[in-house]
Amino acid sequence: MTDTSKKEQLYELIRANPFVSQQDLAVELRLSRSAVAGHIASLIRERRLLGRAYVLPDKRPVLCIGAANLDRKLRTLETLQMGTSNPAYAEEVHGGVARNIAENLARLGLPAALLTAVGDDPAGSALQSRAESAGIDTRGSLRLNDTYSGTYTAVLDERGEMVLALADMALYDKMTPEFLASRAPQRSSAAMVVADLNLPQDTVATLLQDARRDAVALVIVAVSQPKMARLPQDLHGLRLLVLNRGELETRVGRKLAGDAELAAGCREVQAQGAQDIIITCGGEGVYHTSYTLAGEAGLTWLPAPKVDVVDVTGAGDAFAAGVCWSIYQGNNDLTLACRRGLKVAAMTLESPDTVSPLLAADILEEISEFHPLHLPQD
Incomplete structure (x- = not known):
């Protein structure tokens, strides 16, 4: 031969x-x-x-780093009454921001990998098995002995809207910069990195440093106002930050009442190094940072499509996945990325599943040109 x-x-x-x-x-x-x-x-x-x-050019994955949880959802059968027992329907599903984004991307036809931490309990085995069956590469994930896997418990009202959520995610503190260094082969293969803020602050800082060095797009997805403290002050290297209004207010340390104040808050975070920002507003829609022809920074607003909501769980993660799918294609049009994200979120809202089983590789290709609403800069 x-x-x-x-x-x-x-x-x-x-x-x-x-x-x-x-x-x-x-x-x-x-x-x-x-x-x-x-x-x-x-x-x-x-x-x-x-x-x-041995990274293959046509196989470079989106690497999602962060939480993979057992999600417990309790949905009341009638109008919720506080301070008393409510009849409810309970179910357990696989969740976690990073895991959900990875599964959405895999269903949308992208190579996806997941770095997470799981316990040595049945939930950890099930989380890893489910991810692998969805086509997600989990080989670099951390398996912790004598530890329970992360859990997220959400209480939903009769319309499927979240009333309260409780998270037990201390095991992700084990995903240290040293852990990242030990997973260099898996990380070096990534075309894009998506991280959630369940990670320790030092780990997020390391990801930002590596993004600056390697010029690999880094997207950070906020998970709650308390965990905004895990976002470092220096954001240079950050391609995109996805968060809601409350999380942005926590970052800048003040209320952002109107559009002008929201735009000012975004400019403040961009001055810290973030290239772009998306602010999600639940069922209303999203803002994203944009520029006028004169080069002035401002915001663009996109309304969310009207849907019959079955369950809100996972919709924000689905939106983030749709945005990342668009950026992965090499398209820097953030309006187009947000429209694609809103499409995936809408499909998730209409599904009882945390990740819609109807997602497919061609779902987002038909979404192209659109004329958004550009908001006044002052």
């Missing part, structure tokens, strides 16, 4: 398993380690591989 055919065989083995070791390749192809290394070097020179972990 010629050297060329051996190299092609090696390439196909790497396509099947980008994390295969050189020793395994040598055994499979009956070659020396030095011969395998030579073929890999040749493929890298040809740009058919991109370096560490």
Whole structure:
């Protein structure tokens, strides 16, 4: 067999398993380690591989880093009454911001990977199994002994709107900068990184530092007002921050009543280094940062489509996934990205599932041109 055919065989083995070791390749192809290394070097020179972990150009995933929880949803059957027992319907589903975004992306046809932490309990096994069955690469995730997996318990009213949520997510504090360093092969393969703020502040700072160094798009998704404290002051390297009005108010330390004040708050966060910001407003719609022809920074408003809400759980994560899908395509039109995000969120709101089973690779391709409402800058 010629050297060329051996190299092609090696390439196909790497396509099947980008994390295969050189020793395994040598055994499979009956070659020396030095011969395998030579073929890999040749493929890298040809740009058919991109370096560490044998990254394939057409297989670079969106890497989602953060929470994968067991979500418990309690929905009242009638109007909720505080201070007393309410008849309710209960269910358990797989959730977590990073995990939900990864599953949405996988269903939308993108290669998706997940770095999370799970316990050694049945919930941890189920979370990992569900992710893998959805096509998500979880090989770098942290399995903690003698620890329960993260949980999120939401109380919903009879219309499916959230009344209260409780989160037990202390295990994500184990996802330290040292943990990130130990997962260098998985991280080096990413075309984009999406992180939620369940991570420790030092870990988020490391992701920002790496984004500046490697020029890989980093999207951060806020999870609550208390966890805004985990967002570092220096945001240089941040491609996009997705948060709601309350979380933005927490960041700037004041109420943002009108559109002009909201725009001023966004400019303040952009001055800290964030390139773009999206402010979600639930069922009403979203704002995103934009610029006038004169180069002045302001906001663009997009209303949400009207839907019959079945369950709000996961809608925000679905929106973020739709936005990331659009950015992954190389399109920098944030209005288009938000329209795609709103489409995925609407499908999720109309579904009893945290991730809509109707999502498919071609769902978002039909969404293109649109003329949004540009708000006054002052």
